[in-house]
Amino acid sequence: MDKQMELLQGTLDMLILKAVSLGPLHGYGILLRIQQISKDRLEIQQGSLYPALYRLEHQGWIASEWGESENKRKAKYYRLTAAGRRKLQTEAEKWNRMADLIEGILGTTAEEV
C-alpha cells in the first residue's frame, strides 16, 4: 500500500461535494466514501470534516436532513443541491486545468525552453 498523502489545501470541499454527488451520505459515510474512493491513500483529519460540511451547507451547496443510518440510528444526511452540482462542475474543471498546467510545467525539458 502506498504511503498516505496529506490533503492539499482547499481540496476537501471538492472531495465532499464529489462524495455526496454519488448519493446522500452522513458525515461518517462521507469520510468512508472518500477513503474508499482514494483506496485509503488520503489522510483526512476527521475533526476538519464537520466545519467544512457546515460551511458548504451555509453556502447552500449541500443540504442536510435527519434520517436513519444502516444500523437504525438517527443520522444527519447530506445531499448535493443544484447550486452545489454547478459548483462541483466548475471546481472540477478548474482543478483539471490546473493539473494539466502543472504537469506541463513539470514535464518541460531543457531542450524545450
Place this chain on the structure above:
Amino acid sequence: MTMWSRLRSWLRVLLQRSRVEKEMDAELRFHIEAFAEDLVRSGVPRKEALRRARIEFGGIERAKEECREARGISFVDGLLQDLRFGLRMLHKSPGFTATAVLALALGIGANTTVFTVFDAVALRPRAVKDPDRLVGVYRTAEGKDRRAFSYPDYIYYRDHTTTLSDVAMWSGGTNVTTPDLSVANKENVPRVAGALGFQLPQFLKVGVQRLTCVFVSGNYFQLLGARPAAGRLFLPEDDQSGAPPVVVLSGNFWQSQLHSNPGVVGSVIHLDRVAFTIVGVTPVDYLGTLSRVPVLWAPIAARPPLGDATRESLENRNVPAGIVYGHLKAGIALPDAQEELKVLAEQLRAGYPDERNNGVRVISERTFGSIDSEAWPVVAATMGAVTLLLLIACANVASLLLARAATRRREIGVRLSLGAGRRRLLQQLLIESTLIALLAGAVGLPFAWWTLHLLVVEIASAVPSYWGAIALQVTPDIRIFGYTLLISLLTGVAFGLTPALQALRVDVNSALKDSGSMLGQRLSKSRLRDLLIVVQVAACLVLLINSTLLLRGSQRALRIDTGFDSKQVVHLKMLPMVGDSQARLSDLNRQLIEEIGSLPGVTAVTQASRAPISGGNRFAPVWPATEEPPVNDAGEDKRPAAGYSYVLPNYFETLGIAIARGRSFTVQEAETEAPVVIISEATARRFWPGQDPIGKRLVIGSVKGPAPNPGETAPFSPSSEVIGVVRDVRSLFLNRVDQLYLYLPLSQARQWASTLLVRTSERASSLLLTLGGVVRRVDPNLPVVLAPLDWMVSSDPYFVISRIGGILSSIVGTLGLFLACLGVYGMVGYSVVERTHEIGIRTALGAQRQQVLRLVLRESAQPMLFGTVIGIAVSAATARLISAILFGLNPMDAISFAGVSLLLIAVALFAGWLPARRAMRVDPMVALRYE
C-alpha cells in the same frame, strides 16, 4: 440564491440556537460511535475503540467552535456578547454616556432641523399637479426681478402665450371681517410670546371674526389640479366682474371651526357687509402656491367689493396686482417659455410706452422656494454651521472616548495578551460607539421636532403678519427619520474608529507595565484637537457676544426714552369694514370719546390717524413753500419724505409731548382742515436751521399722490403754515428719533384708520376690560385692537428682529459653549491619564499641587485663549453689522465683550479643572509603583 440560504441559516441560528447546538452534538456523537463500532467489528474491545475513535477525531470542542464559525454562529454570538458588554460599560459610566449622547443629539438634532427646512423649501415638490412643469412668471424692473404684474398685463400674457398651457394669477390677500360665523373666537396667541418677553396686542373678543382671505384668478385651482373636499372650487366664470360673489373655505378652517359640516356649502357669508356664497372647501392643509394656509379663497373680481382694490386700480397697467403662474406645455423647456414671454413683454412695451419698464422672468416653481444665487451663501453658511456643529460634537465625543480608551488601555492590553483578536476588540469598541450614536439619534429626533415646531410654527406666528412670515409645512416624515438614523450611524463609526484604532496600537508589554508615557516624552498631541478647540471657542464666543448685544439692545428698547409717555396710555384701534362711511366712523369715534372720557380714572382721550410705534407708518414728500423743490434729471420729485399723522388738538397733551414753540391746533382748525401744520424740532432744524419756523410755509404732498391704502386719501397742501414746533419723538421706528415728522389737523373726513389714545391715572392694563365693555356697548360688532401703548412696541420690526435674533443666537451659543466645554474636559482628562506617571515623578521630586495643576491646564489654555482672541475679533466685525438694531447700545459694549469672554474662559477652565483635579490627587507612590 446563496445570499438567501446564508440569511436563512443565520436566522435559524438566531431563532433556534439550542436546537442547532443539540443537532451538532448528536451529529458528532453519531460519527464517533459509528467509527467506534467499526473498530469493534475489526476486533478492538469496545472501551478501547471509543477511546481511539475520540483520539482519531481530534479536539471535539475545537471542531464544534469551527463549525459554529463556519455557520456564522460565532459572529452573531460575538455581536450579542459585545452588545451586552457595551450596554454594561455605558451603564457603568452614566456621566460619560449622558454627555456623549447629549452632545451628539444636539448635533444630530440641529442637522435634522436644517435639513428638514431645506427640504421643505428647496427639495420637496409642491403638492400640485405636475410640479415639474409649474413655473412662476415675474415682472423685472429696476434691477429687482421678482415683482408682480398688473392685471391687464396678466390678461395679455394669458391670452397670447403659446408655450404655457394655462396661466393663472395669485393676487395677494387681505383681512376681512364677518359676523356670520358664530364660532369660538379662539385667540391665536403664540406661546413663544411669553418666552420672548413681550406681549402681542390682541383683538377684542366681540361677535365678529377677522379672517385671512387670498385672491386668485378663476382658473387658479384648475391650473394646480386641486380637488375640492366639498362642493366645488372656482371656475373661470366666477372671476368675471358682475358674477355672483363666491368664496371657497380652507379645509383647515372648515374642519377645526365648522366641524366639517357639509351644510355650509351653498350658504351665505357676509364679508365686510358683502354677501358671498360659499361654493366649496379645499382639502386640509391645501397651500396651492402659498406659504401659509388662508381661511378664505376669493376670486380676484372680489377685490374691489372687499375694498382691497378699486376697479380702476385693477385696470391700471401701472398698479402691480399679483404673481403669474403657468404650466409649461409638453416638450417646452423653461428657456423656450422665457424667450417667448420676453417677446410678449416687448410687444407690451411697444403698445404701452407710458408703462413702467416690464421685463419678464420665468422661474421653476416646482418647490416652495427656488434658491437664488443670492440666497445660496446664506443657505450654505447655515448648512455649513450645523455640519460644523455635528463635526465638533463628533470630535468631542471622540476625545471623550479617547480619554476613556486611555484609562482602558490596561484592560485592552490584558485582553490582547490573553489572545483576543484585534478585529474582535475593534468590533467591540465600534459597537460601543454605535450604541452611543443610536441613543443620540433617539434623543435627537424629538429634539429636532421640537426645534422645528418652535422655529416654524411658534416664531413664525409671533412675527407680525405684515412681514409675510413663512409658515412652511415641516411635519417630520420617515425620510427625515432615516436621515437622522444615517447620520447617527455614520457618526458612530466615524468617531468610534479613531480611538478604537489608537487603542489597538497599544503595545502589549508597555500597556501591562502601564508606562505609556515616559518622563519628558512629548505626547503625540493632536493638532487637530487643538484646532477644534480654537474653532469651537471662537465660534461660540461670536454667537454669545452677538446674542448678548442683541438681548441687551432689545432690553434697552423696552426702556428707551421715546419722547412720549406711553406708560399710562391705552391704545384702541378700530378696524373699519368696507362700506363704513366716514360719517358713521366719525359718529362712532365721537360716541366712544364721550363715553370713555366720562369713565373714572380716565384723564384724557385723544384721536389720531396712527399711534406712535404701532406700525401704520405714512409718508408724504415735503419742502418749504418758498424754495424750488429738488428734482432729478428725469424731472422726478426728489423731496424728502416726512412721516405724518392726523391728530386732534389735545394729542400732544395726552401723550406728554412738549410744545417747544407756538401752539397746538384749535378745534375749529381741525374741523375745517385749515392749512396749518405742527412740525417736529428735527424738521425745523432741517428746513430752517437757526431761524424761527413759526409762520413759515410748507408744501405737503402732491396733487396726484398715491393713496397709501384703498379708501384713504393722501395729504396735499400747496402751502401750510407752521403754527407749532414739538419735541422730537421716536414714533416711526424705535431705533431712531423721527427725522422729519408732520402733525396735521384731524377732520371728520379723515376717519379711516382711527386710533384712540386713552390716558389714565391708573395702570393702563387695568383699564382694558372697562374699555372693552364700552366698545361693546357702542357697537357690539366693531372689531378693535386694544392694548396698552407699551405693548405696541412689539410691532416694531427692529425690536422683533433683535429679540428673536438674540434669543436664537443665545440658544445656539449656549449649545456651542456646552460642546466646547466637553472638548476641553475630554482633552484635559486624556492628558491627565497619559501623564499620570510623569506627574507622579514630578510630585515625588517635590512639585507643588499648584504647579501640577498649571502643567495640566496649560495645554488646553493655549488653544482656548487663541480661540477667544479670534472670537473677539470676529465679533467686533459682526457687531458693526447689527449696530442698526441695537437701539443705541455701543456695538463695542464692554459688558457684552469682556463679560461674555471672561465667562466663557471661566466655564472652559472649570471644564478643564474637573479632570485636572485627578492629576493633583496622583499619589507618587502609586504612580511609580506601576513601573
